[in-house]
Amino acid sequence: MSKGEKTRARILEAGLKVACRDGLGGLSIGTLANDLALSKSGLFAHVGSKEALEEAVLKAAFDRFVERVIAPALARPGGVARLRAIFDNWLEWTAAPPFPGGCPIFAALHELDDRPGPARDRLIAAQRDWYGTLIRLAKRAVDDGDFRADLDTRQFTFDFQAIVFAFAHARIVLADPAAPERLARGGFESLMAAARNARGI
Amino acid sequence: MSKGEKTRARILEAGLKVACRDGLGGLSIGTLANDLALSKSGLFAHVGSKEALEEAVLKAAFDRFVERVIAPALARPGGVARLRAIFDNWLEWTAAPPFPGGCPIFAALHELDDRPGPARDRLIAAQRDWYGTLIRLAKRAVDDGDFRADLDTRQFTFDFQAIVFAFAHARIVLADPAAPERLARGGFESLMAAARNARGI
DNA sequence: TTGAAAAAAGAACGATCGTTCGTTAAATGA
């Protein structure tokens, strides 16, 4: 790893931190350079442009999400076990993202949803992949015989995601710090129970 | 209505439009003044400061939400009818907020969640009120005899909100434009069915 | 119609933004 690559990694790490707290729009080449004890132009040379920096930071967020949420879950056997692991990991990711401040991907989604361009396209494509992954896992659970054969896997995925989004919201809003997780797990178990095969699992 | 009041109303309307598209952070006194064919200083005199402008625009968003989502629903009789009306209105609000670009309140929540201050406090307080309103309506539905007596109204409210959040997300992400509403209504009917009194309604 | 009050304009401020350029310092491979 050359010096340049090392510096770039430091930049993306610091950028991810800022993005968690203030979103992609909160990124500033000047303040980022200050944080890293670099000159503005020195940092600029590494990233090429503000837009490229935003994209690189977003990609770093994706990589982290895969590493923390998806990959460990896919190591589990079977659809249900993987779905449960994803739920756990996702909740933890939401409660404690790479850096304090909230999920950077979720923040980017709200920042880019009305700013057409390649960054938005890439982000939406990634979200569709995510949808697809969850649907595939639900189908797998059906094939495993753990979920009902007539389960609407799209609806299941929608409801699955809904719980996590509401969890993220409740964490910000509700006064009782234990409530969000309790509510999210309550909703999740109901969802799983409703999806279960009649014979139970 | 004096001239000043009229101009201020125009400012807030235009500000709300910008906030829907780019969030509160996207507000700029300069560009806002340009849009309204005003001078920067002329507009500034009306709002006092950037922060005050953000707060005023956020308040305008709240007022609009009450007007479009809450008030019409509270005109209905009984807890269930009001919950159904709120769901319908909220979905429509999410799909077509005052101006194109997404719910300004939701966007503000993500912008302010890590920026302590009176604006954040007011926003969170409003969200708690909203939670409280939904819980109260669910209790009302229990009292009406339409919902199960042992219903966990907090869990119901959590699940209720979850569906709308997932709807907002799906609208941005999913390719099929009809899918989000279909999924949201599917989830909602399941939720209502599970909450219903055994005797049915 | 006149005169006070309110509204809007205009110019300038310090700061920060992303970006470009030319130059210096450091790392790297032969």
Added chain:
DNA sequence: TCATTTAACGAACGATCGTTCTTTTTTCAA
């Protein structure tokens, strides 16, 4: 060790940011 590539710096740019003044125009009531 030396030559060359790479990394980082420093200064400056035009633009925009929120804000503060002073001045001009408009509104509105007596």
